[in-house]
Amino acid sequence: MTDIDTHALIVDGLWRRNPALVQLLGLCPLLAVSTSVVDAAALGLATLLTLLVANLAVSLLRKHISEAVRLPLQILVIAGTVTLLELLLAAWLPRLHESLGIFLPLIVTNCLILARTEAFARHHTPDRATIDALATGAGFALALLALGAVREIVGQGTVFAGLDKLTGHTEALPGISLFAAEHGLVLAILPPGAFILLGLMLALLKPGR
Amino acid sequence: MSEQHTRRAVDIGLLRQSTGATWRATPVIMRQVILALLPGIVLYAYLIDARVLLGLTIAVIAALLFEAMVMWLRKRPVTSRLGDGSAAVTGVLLALSVPPGLPAWQLIIGCGVAILLAKHVFGGLGHNPFNPAMVAFAVLIVSFPVTMTDWPMTADPVARVALGDPAGTWDAMTSQTPLDRYRAHARITTGDTVFTLSSPGTAWVVIALAWLGGGLWLLWMRVITWHAPVALLVSLGTCHGLATLISPTAMPIGIALLGGATLFGAFFIVTDPVSGAATPRGRLLFGAGVGVLTFLIRQFGSWPEGFAFAVLIMNAAVPLIDRLDRPRVR
Known part of the structure; x- marks a missing residue:
């Protein structure tokens, strides 16, 4: 396989083939955890990290993985990474761990990660795989962050509420309040609101493509 | 069609x-x-x-x-x-x-x-x-x-006279439609009080009858058909009737049909030609479904009025209803 230009990899991951906004991969965590900026950022970072480790590992092992068992092995690598990450979060940021709940272990099933290891990492050198993981992971995290910001602002009138969960502060940080919570469009933080706002976001981005 | x-x-x-x-x-x-x-x-x-x-x-x-x-x-x-x-x-x-x-x-x-x-x-x-x-x-x-859910508080003297309280003994008109009023009432008393359609709920009944009049005019002008409204009123009435038989604290039929969104919805919402069913039989089914769902949401749901949700659920079922009633031509 010929090596792909770094610039093209970055543009693809972040924008042209953005996993969340173009390929619509990993919608379950994208819709479920984007109720606030902090949760969205945390899950975006966790996904990015998992993707980075998994891509790198699969790329390094690409000469040794036999064709027949490649899928179970890739899943094993991803699951191992996620387990590590989950234990680390539980130890260091227990409240964040609690807040993300089931969606942290569910990163294993995020089709975005398997898609990248299967379609990219196992054919490319570790440095390409790293760049791909960073670009794609950042593309996913940014989309998650954008949706989280919109939903938190529209739904509750705040940004960065609960930042303490991410920084490990013991006292609760209320975040920046833009308007009174009772004026928020509660629908935005409910599941249907996630679908509607993601749809509107996709529609707004469409002319830019 | x-x-x-x-x-x-x-x-x-x-x-x-x-x-x-x-x-x-x-x-x-x-x-x-x-x-x-x-x-x-x-x-x-x-x-x-x-x-x-x-x-x-x-x-x-x-x-x-x-x-x-x-x-x-x-x-x-x-x-x-x-x-x-x-x-x-x-x-x-x-x-x-x-x-x-x-x-x-x-x-x-x-x-x-x-x-x-x-x-x-x-x-x-x-x-x-x-x-x-x-x-x-x-x-x-x-x-x-x-x-x-913040229905108006008004101390309008004209309204009071019109509703039969010339002495002005009320502090304000209560903030509820008869339906909300009944629900609130039923929650407080435990069933031994008989709720009557009295003031200020009467104002809402008068308005409900005005919606009925407007609806009948639309029917007469052949803008709408009778199927969906009649099916809705019959199914809603039946459900509430059965509920009254089973439990004396259930909402009386009179309030169920004259209160809330019932008559307004029957003639101006379920008759929507675009989001409703297309055939006469389909419209009967559509109206009946809205009636049953409205009853279920009113009786067992947490919202004060289930009509809007009932309509949306039945809207989602319309393609299915239209399919059921498609002429068998191959």
Whole structure:
């Protein structure tokens, strides 16, 4: 396989083939955890990290993985990474761990990660795989962050509420309040609101493509 | 009349609202719907709260502006669609469904939801699977539960006299429609008090009868057919009747049919030609489904009125209903 230009990899991951906004991969965590900026950022970072480790590992092992068992092995690598990450979060940021709940272990099933290891990492050198993981992971995290910001602002009138969960502060940080919570469009933080706002976001981005 | 048929007809500016009715231009139908609503609106403003007129004005202007904006964005002729009156009717129906004191900005958000999300995302007039006014109502009641259940407090002396309290012994008219009032009442007392349709609920009954009158006029003008409204009233009445037999504390049929959104919805919402079923049998099924679901949500749900949700659920079932009733031609 010929090596792909770094610039093209970055543009693809972040924008042209953005996993969340173009390929619509990993919608379950994208819709479920984007109720606030902090949760969205945390899950975006966790996904990015998992993707980075998994891509790198699969790329390094690409000469040794036999064709027949490649899928179970890739899943094993991803699951191992996620387990590590989950234990680390539980130890260091227990409240964040609690807040993300089931969606942290569910990163294993995020089709975005398997898609990248299967379609990219196992054919490319570790440095390409790293760049791909960073670009794609950042593309996913940014989309998650954008949706989280919109939903938190529209739904509750705040940004960065609960930042303490991410920084490990013991006292609760209320975040920046833009308007009174009772004026928020509660629908935005409910599941249907996630679908509607993601749809509107996709529609707004469409002319830019 | 097939779904495709309806859509094509709507595209060329015609809307046949009832089987057996003549094809009529959409603006004519919309004008007749507004006319049918007028007596109810006048009584509403006089007996309950004059702010409803302000709400209606804001909603109609907002709906028209959103419609114009979307038509411009979609690069379609703006004026022809505004003139057909469908956006204005959506605004009117929404304004009449929400409490008259609802803050203007919330009403405007509702109009935006109705026109942008419920109507034009699906392709505009004739293509929307859900009733736009009911989508907006659902979004508003989920998002602003406090203001959306804040029915007016008014100390208007005229209303008092009209309702039989010349001595002015009330502090204020209570803040509820008969339905809310009954529910609140039933929650406090444990069943040994008989609830009667007394003042100030009477004002709402008068208005409900005005909706009934307007609906009958639409029926007479052959703008709507009898199927959906009758099916709705019969199924809702039956459900409430059975409930009364089983449990004496259940809501009496009179309140169930005259209170809440029942008569307004029966003649002005479930008769929507676009989001409702297409065939007469389909409309019977549609209306009956809305009735049963309204009853279930009223009786067992946590919302004060289940009508909007019932309509939306049945809207989702319309393609299935239309399919059931398709002529067997191969």
